[in-house]
Amino acid sequence: MNAQEILAKLPYSKPFLFVDELLQIDENGSTGTYTYDKDLDFYKGHFKDAPVTPGVILTETMAQIGLVCLGIYLSENANTEMKAHVMLTSTAMDFMKPVFPGEMVTVTAEKVYFRFKKLNCNVVMKNEAGETVCKGNISGMVTTKMND
Amino acid sequence: MDREVIISAIKEVAAPYTQDKQALDEISETTSFITDLKINSANLVDIVLDLEEKFGIEIDNDSMAKMLDVKSTLDVIEAKLAEK
Numbered sequence: 001m002n003a004q005e006i007l008a009k010l011p012y013s014k015p016f017l018f019v020d021e022l023l024q025i026d027e028n029g030s031t032g033t034y035t036y037d038k039d040l041d042f043y044k045g046h047f048k049d050a051p052v053t054p055g056v057i058l059t060e061t062m063a064q065i066g067l068v069c070l071g072i073y074l075s076e077n078a079n080t081e082m083k084a085h086v087m088l089t090s091t092a093m094d095f096m097k098p099v100f101p102g103e104m105v106t107v108t109a110e111k112v113y114f115r116f117k118k119l120n121c122n123v124v125m126k127n128e129a130g131e132t133v134c135k136g137n138i139s140g141m142v143t144t145k146m147n148d
Numbered sequence: 149m150d151r152e153v154i155i156s157a158i159k160e161v162a163a164p165y166t167q168d169k170q171a172l173d174e175i176s177e178t179t180s181f182i183t184d185l186k187i188n189s190a191n192l193v194d195i196v197l198d199l200e201e202k203f204g205i206e207i208d209n210d211s212m213a214k215m216l217d218v219k220s221t222l223d224v225i226e227a228k229l230a231e232k
Contacts (some may be wrong), residue, residue, distance in 0.1 A: 089190035116212050118193040141190055 001076055006069050009076075011085065015041060018061040025073050029110040029121070032065035038101035053099040058125060058134050059091055066109025066123040071142040074114055086119070086140045093136035097127065104128050109138075117142050149229060151177075154222050161198040165191040177219040192216075203229060 003022035010019065024031040036053055043051035071086035099105060105125050112120040120139040127133050159175050166172055166185040181187045181195065196215060200207055205228035207215075215221045 089188065113197070115197060116193045116209065118190055139190060 001073055006072050009072050009084075010064070010068065012064065016060075018057070018064045019069065022065070022069055023106075025069060027074065027077070027111070029108065030066060030070045030073070031106065031108045032069065033104055033106050034061050034065070035104040036099065036101055040101070043101050051101050053101070053103075055093065055095050055134075058095065058099060058105075059093055059136075059138075061105065062093075062107050062109070062123040062125055062134070062136070063088055063091070063138055063140070065107040066121050067119060067138050067140050070109055070111065070121065071119045071140060074111075074119065075117075075142045083144060085143050087143060088138070088140045089118070091136060091138045093134055093138075095134045097131055097133040099127065099133055105133065112137070114142075149226070151222055151226075154225055155218060157202055158195075158199070158218055158221055161195050161202060162187065165195060175218060177222065178217065180217045181221075182216060199225065205229060205232065 003025055006025065007019065007022055010017065018034050019032050020034050022030065022032045042054060042057065046052060046054045067088065068086045072084045075084040105127055107123060107125050109121040109123045112122055118139060119142055120137065122137055124135040125133050155175065155177070159172060162181065162185060163172060165187050168186050171179065171184045179185065181192055187195070192215070196207055196212055199221070203225055205225065207224065207228065211224045215224055
């Protein structure tokens with residue numbers, strides 16, 4: 001399955017799609033980019049008069065690129081009949097630098113394990129200057145239907 | 149290997165994933181990971197992976213599906229140890 005096919009299978013749309021491009025994907029990991037549109041609604045309130053991308057949104061971006069894209073790739077390569085959904089089960093993140101409206105980030109995920117439908121990945125997000133803005137570990141269950 | 153020894157190993161492995169210390173202290177063969185220890189399916193995977201490492205065994209998908217309580221987990225571990 002190629003990057004375009006995976007993007008087409010993502011269950012998100014605006015304003016909650018946080019993947020622009022999937023640069024690389026194989027059984028060991030994935031790399032993708034996203035640019036935070038300065039008009040995204042949450043910037044109006046986070047924070048008042050000082051917009052910064054919320055940590056939960058950075059975490060979501062890492063989950064969509066690292067966990068969901070990779071989970072769809074891994075499960076549909078194993079079983080093409082199955083429609084994969086990925087349910088987030090845990091995250092542990094460290095945040096190093098702020099991400100401002102309009103910034104582009106690159107997320108790289110490395111699979112730690114994929115066993116018994118659970119995918120666990122180490123993820124790193126870098127800004128355009130190549131600085132690490134956040135990193136951590138994220139996992140989810142890859143299921144055949146939503147809310148399984 | 150004695151079943152009591154295996155139960156105490158299961159207890160040790162499950163400890164980081166449950167907040168219900170009383171249920172953990174009272175662990176027995178009838179204890180369910182999900183309803184008694186309140187462990188979710190994602191952490192159940194981690195318990196199974198930790199048990200694989202602890203006992204030097206490999207657990208297949210069908211066996212994993214059975215491992216919802218202490219008794220069935222014991223049975224799987226004993227069967228896998230016997231295969232070694």
